[in-house]
Amino acid sequence: LGTAGIHYHIDAELNEEVKNTDMHLFKEVYLISKEFINNSMKYAACKNVYVMLHKKGDLMNLVLKDDGTGFDVQIRNYSFGGEGIANMYKRAKSINASFELQSTRHEGTTLHLSWTDR
Numbered sequence: 001l002g003t004a005g006i007h008y009h010i011d012a013e014l015n016e017e018v019k020n021t022d023m024h025l026f027k028e029v030y031l032i033s034k035e036f037i038n039n040s041m042k043y044a045a046c047k048n049v050y051v052m053l054h055k056k057g058d059l060m061n062l063v064l065k066d067d068g069t070g071f072d073v074q075i076r077n078y079s080f081g082g083e084g085i086a087n088m089y090k091r092a093k094s095i096n097a098s099f100e101l102q103s104t105r106h107e108g109t110t111l112h113l114s115w116t117d118r
Contacts, residue, residue, distance in 0.1 A: 001049055004041050012053040018060070020117045028091040029062065029113070035084050036064045036111050044068025044109065055117065062113040070103040 001008045033051070040049050046068030054061045085101065088111070092099035097115035 001037065001041065006041060006046060007048045009048060009050045011051070014053070014055050018055065018117055019058075025095045025115070028095045029097075029115075032088045032091050032111075032113060033062070033064060035088050036109075039084055040066040040068060040109070044070070046108065058117050060115050060117045063110065064113075065108060065110040067108040070105045070107050070109055072105065073101055073103045 037049060040046050044066045046066040048067045050063070050065040052061075052063040052065075088101075089099050092113060095115055097113050100112040101109070102112075103109040
């Protein structure tokens with residue numbers, strides 16, 4: 001991000017111990033995050049990317065956000081555009097995580113990902 005001139009902001013608050021150390025889960029969350037950030041760099045023309053990771057009880061919440069151009073999200077099947085968003089959705093389902101993608105033209109895109117830490 002830095003080499004692309006994009007500022008990044010990380011807010012991670014994990015006051016409680018993370019219980020689930022399943023490498024498959026970590027891999028899928030990493031790949032979802034990587035895809036979102038790559039999309040922000042390639043297509044969003046954003047100036048900032050925000051990463052927020054919080055744990056409340058047994059629920060892990062990851063929010064990825066950019067302040068880029070945004071796009072028209074068609075929730076139906078997440079099958080628009082290339083394979084990136086569809087792959088993020090499939091990865092989230094493979095780890096039983098909720099997946100919510102919101103985007104507004106000229107305001108940016110936000111991904112909410114939540115999963116149970118057990």
